[in-house]
Amino acid sequence: MQISFTLNRRPTTVEVEPATLVAELLREQLHLTGTHIGCDTSQCGACVVHLNGLPVKSCTLLAPALDGATLLTIEGLTGAPGSNQMHPMQEAFREHHGLQCGFCTPGMLMTAVALATEKPDLTEADVRHGLEGNICRCTGYQNIVISVMAGAAAMHAAKGE
């Protein structure tokens, strides 16, 4: 079937088998391999993307659901348009060593951005609760939590300017 959607701000039309997960479509057909697949039980969160602005697990989403929708993946997460900068959340992860092997990182970032967008003044408890669907084996989460709080503050500071 043919589906049309907005992918990272660009109109996209693809021919796809209905029995295709969005994560597979992105990785295999569209060559966007930043979205990772870390499990087969929809538990790890490495594949989180934004569908119409909301965080979803692209490994638990069928491609037909994209038709007419807006999708943002890690490859589309950027700073101010045209600035060549990273998103404030990405900058915060680098600044606070919020990643080690990098495999869970795209999903963490997409979840974090959604979390910070939804709630401007995140507490540590909010962040820990908000990350319950994203598993990291490297960091012990400490620097991720610190990064998300810093990234959220930077996102809202940038908005306030």
Place this chain on the structure above:
Amino acid sequence: MKPFAYHQPDQIPDAAKLLTSIEDSKLVAGGMTLIPTLKQRLASPTALVDLSKLGSLKGITDDAATITIGAMTPHAVVAASKLIQTKIPGLAALASMIGDPAVRSRGTIGGSVANNDPAADYPAGVLGLGATIITSKREIAADKFFLGLFETALELGEIITAIRFPVPVKAGYAKFKAPASRYALVGVFVAKFPDGVRVAVTGAGPGVFRVPPMEAALSGHFDPSAIAAIKIDTDGLASDIHAEADYRAHLVTVMAKRAVEAALS
């Protein structure tokens, strides 16, 4: 996944017709249970009937005594609904405890109730509040709807369109999460109405169930102390590597007390 055809009807009767006319077809709402099942190759339907284009199934409405939630309303919307937070805060709290943020973006109340997973949260809220399941064919009382492990009163081709909740005097939900899956190891929903109290338990057994002795005790005195000494029978309770039956039985009492505390807070 094995290949399947995909249908996105925009009218409920069309959806019902597809389900009855295509052998081995399945309904997909948010897909939070079905898609993992397909991925693991545990099911191989010939066709999926996707309800997402049925706009009439989304949204939350209320009248004086009830709140009605469209079947395709995601958990995140219920959790964030000011209306539900005000009128049935225990239900908003329940929705906020399902899965994780990404699951709550996609998962729907209709999907959860129709699936009747023995460890899902919504069945406890629906049964605990004595809600009415509205389908494409009829209305079904919660007490007649849940028939045990993944079994419901739904017939072939029957689609849940909404769930209507009576507004209680007070209600609360307490969940002991299975540490790995985050499903309910034991979840208890308690609702106080002018004419009595309902207590519904999920996670502990093969399906959601009520606890009449607790209901009677709480109807007399709506306080955690009223049920502290009530123990439920371990017969028929689930026992697995995370929790043995007697521990689950114990947790039912603890979570019921905490649900009452939540309702009172």
Place this chain on the structure above:
Amino acid sequence: MGNVIGIGAAPKRKEDQRFLTGRGNYVSDIKRPGMAAGVFVRSPHGHAVLRGIDKSDALASPGVIAVLTGDDVADDGLGSLPCGWGITDAKGMPMKEPPFPMLAQDKVRFVGDMVAFVIAETPEQANAAADLLKIDYKVLPSVVGVLEAVRPDAPQLFEDVPNNICCDWELGDKAAVETAFKKAAHVARLSLVNNRLIGNPMEPRAAIAEYEPGTDRYTLWTTSQFPHVVRFLMGALVLNIPQHKLRVVAPDVGGGFGVKQFHYGEEAVITWAAKRVRRPVKWVASRSEGYVSDRHGRDHVTEAELALDETGKFLAFRVNTLANMGGYLSTFGPNIPTNLYGPLLGGVYTTPAIYCNVKVVFTNTVPVDAYRGAGRPEATFVLERIVDVAASEMGIDRVEIRRRNMIPKEAYPYQTPVLVQYDSGDPMGCLDGALVAADVKNFGARKAASARKGKFRGLGYSTYVEACGLAPSRFAGRLGARGGLYESATVRVHPTGQVTVMIGTHNHGQGHETTFAQIVSDKLGVAFENVDIVFGDTDRVQFGMGTYGSRSLVVGGAALSKATDKVIVKGKKIAAHLLEASEADIQFEAGKFSVAGTDRIKTFEEIAGAAYVPHNYPLEVLEPGLEEQAYYDPVNFTYPGGCHIAEVEVDPETGTVTLVNYTAVDDVGTVINPMIVEGQLHGGIVQGVGQALFENAVYDEGSGQLLSGSLMDYCMPRADHLPMMKVATHSTLCTHTPMGVKGCGEVGTIGSPAAVINAVVDALSHLGVTHVDMPATPNRIWRLLQNASLPVAAE
């Protein structure tokens, strides 16, 4: 021009940009032209005779290219998967070492044992064909626990391995220990289980293999911590591929923790298959597939006894352990519960006599091998638990009993009775630092506050040491290693002064691209941004043993340090020529070569340029070029250690244990990048906390089914399980590594399980609880309280 960023600074990581923007290059991201898909068909039974496989329906299935089985492996005369260590028993007899075929032949020995490999145009077609394979199994009873496996009537995995015992290993002076026990004023005894774990790096294992007929060369891309070792083990010992015809690439790897430091059958099968089908073939494991095929960790059953005199001084320590090996010997398998366990039983204490017996046992489970810490967390757990038991029984404060037995700082180097000699350390300093950082003096007030909420609060200590920086080859060779454990680095200075380092360790989260660049920047005075680190490709990197055992900085960093020293020596020769001075008069400092006592200077860039433009070189004594290589083999292990203090709160109603505070003060030697070290400590600690509170790989006795077979049932630590941890370093310098480094990858995981469980026991000690097995799950704690017949019901 950028800045020199040296040792001790904390620059942001070089590798982060690609990971943050979704541009990493993991094996599963790679596509090759004409690539086919492979899936492994695995045994659904724990133990069965494999009577036959009918491939015909699978071969006829759409898109199928080939179906390979154990018979094809036998027909091609391929080798068994090798074990890298050969241990011997108390009588000097070698361990039992049955073959480990890459695809099962005659029998399957665990759920997940590989039976066939199906190759098709797409993964869906390969899966569909796999469903059509007709495999005739005669199911046998399985045995999964070590206690059950050594019983006389237990199912036998191998005909020639009686009682399933691979090796009955021992260490220490048994007679001296017996004598000391006779004199003891008190003997503390403890039976415990060290729970079985699944490593769970977030990236599942994957491999792609390709064969080029024109050059007769193979390339294997694999999720490995040690590509050169895979090249050797697989090429030389399994597939008979000459080393120069085999390239192994481990690109970005999404975490390892030991799980990816073995040579797996999947790598050999896919490489062999790629030539047979003349197509590149890709396999990517699902998480659940990883659960029944990634090597598991831990799984011990132990009886320990500690003899003490009347003052609480340790006189002798005796440990008997049954260690689970699973169905076959994995690459390092038998080394872990023996050589990496017994020698650590001295801990930071002056115990004069120690004896350890380990029975290494086969069972119908996934092979067990190294997982972060590997043997040392198990040893630390036994020792630090029994110290608490002894303190409690003798009425001595837990900190005090540790102090009375601790090796004083002045006593280093310290020879233990179990082989190892600690070069440096200050356990008392770490303990003192941790007591302050954890605010132990106000613990009583916090405990009282918890009690007011109906919660039990406990504090737990773990003062520990580990042996890491694997390893001195000479030492390892004596213990049965079948290879060396050195490391190598090449420093290539380009004509423009930028530097490329080729190093044999592998970066899969540890920040090597940053830390190693700091070493080069520091030593050569070149800008940090002008140094790149290359790893993970046998065609680009000369050689290497890879990353495990907290060895990368200790061994690899030392090789790099040596190679940069050689660059400086060569640079001085060039400078002497250019500056018309004697080589002995050339000094090198802060990136500049100068003639001592003069203002004649050549910058590092000028020397680099001159090295490649030898217009008037004295070629008979000076070669062009500026590239040096060094191999480094340490003379000893390094011995990081420290003190961890865990604070927990137990909800007696539900049995839930909540970690509320965690403090670690560790001695990791010289710190190159404190930001990265802290990150390693955080992650390591949480893996140990996971073992203590959440993680458990559970098998069903009899059927051999893995009951915790996915993330739905195996509980990984999550962000909301944890408090903010306090970590700090209190370092003494390693006396034998070039920079004084000791390594930091495993310390967290080694110190933490004992600290957490000691805290849980402390919280429940007023109820008579003396031990809690891991993981301390709510169900387990609740049952413990029930069995103690305590008034903690739902009241």
